[in-house]
Amino acid sequence: MSMSTVQSTLSTLKTCQGDINTAMDIVTEVALDLVEAQGRDDDQNKLQGMMMECAKLDSDMTCFMEAVQTVTAQVTQDPDVILSLKSSFQTEFEALKSRVSDLNSHTKVVAFKNSVKKILDQEKQSEGGDDEEQDEEITVTQSQPNYTCPLTQVEMVNPVKNRKCQHHYDESAVLAMIQRQQKNHKKFRCPVVGCGNQDVNPEDLLPDPILKRKIQAHKRQNSKT
Ligand SMILES: [Zn+2]
Incomplete structure (x- = not known):
């Protein structure tokens, strides 16, 4: 061979x-x-x-x-x-x-396990609260979800979450940046303004299927209107 x-x-x-x-x-x-x-x-x-x-x-x-x-x-x-x-x-x-x-x-x-658990927890919570109107109000006042990748400035396709600083990026964009910095023997700092994470590694990145679903649903809604 x-x-x-x-x-x-x-x-x-x-x-x-x-x-x-x-x-x-x-x-x-x-x-x-x-x-x-x-x-x-x-x-x-x-x-x-x-x-x-x-x-x-x-x-x-x-x-x-x-x-x-x-x-x-x-x-x-x-x-x-x-x-x-x-x-x-x-x-x-x-x-x-x-x-x-x-x-x-x-x-x-x-x-996979985190996302399944998160949805189950959310369901338990909404079942527990009999005052639905109040729940809705809380959701609205919570910060608007951010679907934009801090690197590409466009809506994420494959969001991954940094388990150290909890920030999200688009997978391909962040991996490309880490690789580029590694080639120059530099660390890649989290690009989110005010974040103190100086060293982002591929091992820190977890896929976020729930956010991905939200973005897809948001996209579908936008294309309808
Ligand atoms: Zn960060």
């Missing part, structure tokens, strides 16, 4: 991984629809099971690709490695997998 075959296989895997991530977004969407429609708990559990399976696949693929890259680099340095290619790869792959501690901390799984 030539190196270019390895490279093209890796890029195919990357595409697959993108598809898995999309699948996880869809599962989250369905779960939130279900919670809002007060679906059955066992359906909810099935969806959570699907999320965990996707997280496992996603994590295994990351380990697999890293192992391939490490072993390929070893071969370039020392051609003799090619004789024990399979076992070097196995060792590397298993080592990487053992370092994955808990799939429950996969960002999409965390976001």
Whole structure:
């Protein structure tokens, strides 16, 4: 197998991984629809099971690709490695997998659980308050939701929330900025005015499916009028 075959296989895997991530977004969407429609708990559990399976696949693929890259680099340095290619790869792959501690901390799984819980909590609260008018008033006086990304200044498409300072950005914009700063060996500061967070990292960013739904609903409403 030539190196270019390895490279093209890796890029195919990357595409697959993108598809898995999309699948996880869809599962989250369905779960939130279900919670809002007060679906059955066992359906909810099935969806959570699907999320965990996707997280496992996603994590295994990351380990697999890293192992391939490490072993390929070893071969370039020392051609003799090619004789024990399979076992070097196995060792590397298993080592990487053992370092994955808990799939429950996969960002999409965390976001899934948080969002489901948030909707359930909101429902409990609205059930508890018999004075609906008052509830509405409170919602209006709360600060208007901000759908604009502080980086692009346009409405977000894939909002992510910084778990350190709680600010939101559009995923692709913030990742691009972090990458750009990293290339210049600089930290990326949170762009929100007055925020003291001097170092934004990809690990701090959690998808926010609830906000995403709100933005989509807002968009639909705007296109109607
Ligand atoms: Zn911030």
